[in-house]
Amino acid sequence: MTPSPHHAPPDRPSPREPLRRRTLLRLGALGGTGLALGPLSACAGPTGAPGPGTLTLGLNRSLVSLDNKLNQFDAAVTVQRAVREALTRIGPGMRVQRVLADRFEMTGPTAWSVRLRQGVRYSDGSPVTVEDVATALKMYGKVNGSFLLGLFPELPTVEKTGERTFTLHTERPVPVLDRLMANIHITPAAANRPEELQSGVGSGPYKVIEANSGAGEYTLARNPRYWGRPAHVDTVRVRFVPEESSRVIALRSGELDVVDTLTPDSAEQLTGLPGVTVQETSGVRISQLFYNFRKPDDHPLADARVRRALTYAIDGEALIRDVLTGSAEAAEGVVPLALEGAVRTGAYTYDPRKARAQLRQLGAEGLRIRVIWESGEFAADNSVMEAVADMFRDIGVRASLLQFEPGGDILKWRQGRGGDWDVIGNGFPGTTGQALTSLQGMYGGTPERERTRDTYMGYVVPDIQRRLEDAATETDAAARDRKLAAVQHAIWNTWPSLWAFAPKTMLARRDRVHDLGLLQLNSYDLSAVRLEG
Amino acid sequence: MASVTSTPAAGTERPSAVTARDLARATATRQRRGSRFKIWAGSVCTALVVLPVALAGLLPLPDANAQDLSERRLPPLSDGHLLGTDQLGRDLLSRILHGGQVSLSVGVLAVLVSGLIGIVAGSAAGFFGGWVDALVSRFLEAQLALPLLMMLLLVVALFGPSVTVITCVIAVAQWPEVARLTRSLVLVEREKPYVAAARVLGLRGWSVLTRHVVPNVVRPVSLVVLLLLAQAVLLESALSFLGAGPQRPFATWGRIISDGQAYLTTSWWLVTLPGLVIAVLVVGVNLLGDGLRDRTRRRKGAGA
Numbered sequence: 033m034t035p036s037p038h039h040a041p042p043d044r045p046s047p048r049e050p051l052r053r054r055t056l057l058r059l060g061a062l063g064g065t066g067l068a069l070g071p072l073s074a075c076a077g078p079t080g081a082p083g084p085g086t087l088t089l090g091l092n093r094s095l096v097s098l099d100n101k102l103n104q105f106d107a108a109v110t111v112q113r114a115v116r117e118a119l120t121r122i123g124p125g126m127r128v129q130r131v132l133a134d135r136f137e138m139t140g141p142t143a144w145s146v147r148l149r150q151g152v153r154y155s156d157g158s159p160v161t162v163e164d165v166a167t168a169l170k171m172y173g174k175v176n177g178s179f180l181l182g183l184f185p186e187l188p189t190v191e192k193t194g195e196r197t198f199t200l201h202t203e204r205p206v207p208v209l210d211r212l213m214a215n216i217h218i219t220p221a222a223a224n225r226p227e228e229l230q231s232g233v234g235s236g237p238y239k240v241i242e243a244n245s246g247a248g249e250y251t252l253a254r255n256p257r258y259w260g261r262p263a264h265v266d267t268v269r270v271r272f273v274p275e276e277s278s279r280v281i282a283l284r285s286g287e288l289d290v291v292d293t294l295t296p297d298s299a300e301q302l303t304g305l306p307g308v309t310v311q312e313t314s315g316v317r318i319s320q321l322f323y324n325f326r327k328p329d330d331h332p333l334a335d336a337r338v339r340r341a342l343t344y345a346i347d348g349e350a351l352i353r354d355v356l357t358g359s360a361e362a363a364e365g366v367v368p369l370a371l372e373g374a375v376r377t378g379a380y381t382y383d384p385r386k387a388r389a390q391l392r393q394l395g396a397e398g399l400r401i402r403v404i405w406e407s408g409e410f411a412a413d414n415s416v417m418e419a420v421a422d423m424f425r426d427i428g429v430r431a432s433l434l435q436f437e438p439g440g441d442i443l444k445w446r447q448g449r450g451g452d453w454d455v456i457g458n459g460f461p462g463t464t465g466q467a468l469t470s471l472q473g474m475y476g477g478t479p480e481r482e483r484t485r486d487t488y489m490g491y492v493v494p495d496i497q498r499r500l501e502d503a504a505t506e507t508d509a510a511a512r513d514r515k516l517a518a519v520q521h522a523i524w525n526t527w528p529s530l531w532a533f534a535p536k537t538m539l540a541r542r543d544r545v546h547d548l549g550l551l552q553l554n555s556y557d558l559s560a561v562r563l564e565g
Numbered sequence: 566m567a568s569v570t571s572t573p574a575a576g577t578e579r580p581s582a583v584t585a586r587d588l589a590r591a592t593a594t595r596q597r598r599g600s601r602f603k604i605w606a607g608s609v610c611t612a613l614v615v616l617p618v619a620l621a622g623l624l625p626l627p628d629a630n631a632q633d634l635s636e637r638r639l640p641p642l643s644d645g646h647l648l649g650t651d652q653l654g655r656d657l658l659s660r661i662l663h664g665g666q667v668s669l670s671v672g673v674l675a676v677l678v679s680g681l682i683g684i685v686a687g688s689a690a691g692f693f694g695g696w697v698d699a700l701v702s703r704f705l706e707a708q709l710a711l712p713l714l715m716m717l718l719l720v721v722a723l724f725g726p727s728v729t730v731i732t733c734v735i736a737v738a739q740w741p742e743v744a745r746l747t748r749s750l751v752l753v754e755r756e757k758p759y760v761a762a763a764r765v766l767g768l769r770g771w772s773v774l775t776r777h778v779v780p781n782v783v784r785p786v787s788l789v790v791l792l793l794l795a796q797a798v799l800l801e802s803a804l805s806f807l808g809a810g811p812q813r814p815f816a817t818w819g820r821i822i823s824d825g826q827a828y829l830t831t832s833w834w835l836v837t838l839p840g841l842v843i844a845v846l847v848v849g850v851n852l853l854g855d856g857l858r859d860r861t862r863r864r865k866g867a868g869a
Contacts (some may be wrong), residue, residue, distance in 0.1 A: 275826075276827055277826045277827055280830070295827065297652070297827050297828055297831070300831065301828075301830045301831050350634045351634075353634075354634035354637055354654075355634065355637075355653070407808065415653055415824075417813065418632075418653060418814050419632060419634065421813075421814055422630065422631075422653075422814075432812070433812055433813040435813060437808045437809075
């Protein structure tokens, strides 16, 4: 008997129907899933791993240009100097090394004799000339808002004395001119402009073969015409990776070879990992919680005694130990002690009871403090600021925090044009390795410069400015050091900072990267770096 | 005949091929069961987050901003800290609950404001039509065309990050969805006989709208508003994560996660636990809204 059709199992496929719609859909879904998950499986491995001859650097700030006229943060120096060179550079031990110049000598209080090295040339083969140096100095002088200009008491003028020789003249003595000239990058005169150069050639061991300044990404190749010892690595890729956690993960996966300016917590995560080495050295940058010196005379913060009383609220030891996890040293002077000419002037003491008593005595009880800073100004900045606000609360001071994102209005606020504030979280680099330069940059403000709001947080103390100028023009090294020491004590007694610390410079690299000589300036000579494997 | 009218005795064969099993497997039954489950699960998940957040001030918890630098980054179930501590030694549970108060307050206020704007604008557009409809529709289309997060970041950058600004920004960002739904519901309602009857009785347009039409559409609209709550909380967290949230030391869920991401590999709980709380709340609110919507639909269907 033939079974009736409705008794047949409804789901069983008929032999005449080899491919049903449901089967087709299932197969399609399976295929789709495979296609969707396929790329994900590739994420498990270091897909973006650099090749054997390529070194990849992960920068925490965007390198807008390979020129340093307006853009010279610590890690940028490494890359910028691999392409463009200066007459000198600050090398290991903060000593001056000659680069494009093979002679750089002070021949008089206001004159320096310089000779360009024989055979120095740009990557296009053209020679470096005295005219290039003269033009570079003129162009740096014409740039508006240059951070570098603040380091120079005055820009020197060039007097050509021969094919390769010239004299640098200043109106007043500038005893550290050889160090300052490490910041002036030399570019062919015809291509130099009073702005950040987006293209052009340099005399460094690398030349640019691909640049995307908007994304902060560059590819450098070894300069075959380099006048000195050629670089070891064929290609260097520079990437901008703003997120600290992304940089750490990229280094762990092998996508990046070197990440600089590490926070203490990231260093802790990376320490001890196989294939990764963390390098650290004492830094020459000072990070401060600096008072606003533009307060009216009747404001409590205009009184140095109130400023000092507030410093007793800050438990610097706990901040260094627990928040910065030992990655910084508490400041014992007004500039980092690693700088030449810096002296110990005192130490910040934690005594909240004393802070409360002194504030009461000075009639500054119930003070309200507004603390401002820009994200990423220093490592663990958010945690430091929240901890400081809590410490203020313990002495009865109400602190409000105002955080700016990079690219925000902090510059306007810093100049007193955005709004009122009391304490700013800020850092000042020691680009020349000399205490004098940092001291002048921070504490050498004059009423004339304050009119254009170009002083450091409004710090204008005529006596200190005069004494700094006196020390800066002193040609006798011993006398200069004595004067500098005295003026540092005088600055300390004005209590310019609520608290300050010198962060250590930290960098992490894959183990295949060798001979990376991290300098105190938080940079290194890229041409000396070697790659293994 | 008698066999047709008589009630079949228990245990006798049903007079239909549809078995009880078939009924249990029917789509309608499954949907009813599904909506009941969604409401139940959604209520549990939402209550799990909302109740502790609302009662944070009454619970025996340490101060959310009280720091103890010697006890930083303690793992969960440490002594006195159920969910551990953060990078400054603050109790994470307390921060999540107090942060939740900020995040939830912003979310609730934002959806209330957006719901109000959406209902007013959408019902006016749907009921009156003409230039009111054109104006409201074009305005909401223009706003829907803008990338939401970019717009929010722009407004926060212009007016500064404060709780008020962020609430207003999220509220203004969400009104188009409510307005669109209200408009379409009012379009249906205004053609019904009771509206014509009200007009015949001499009621003016606004009176008909507010006294008769809006009460009939407010229920489904309020469900959409509930669903928007989850989105508002997520938006607030996203803004805080991107650094555009209320200023420190206000703890918000987004900021707790943002601060914790630097410790992802060493202190997993700083990111995972607040993330889990957000996920539970969002899933809970969505399930609850979904379940309520299904139930409303069914009731409407049954009524019809």
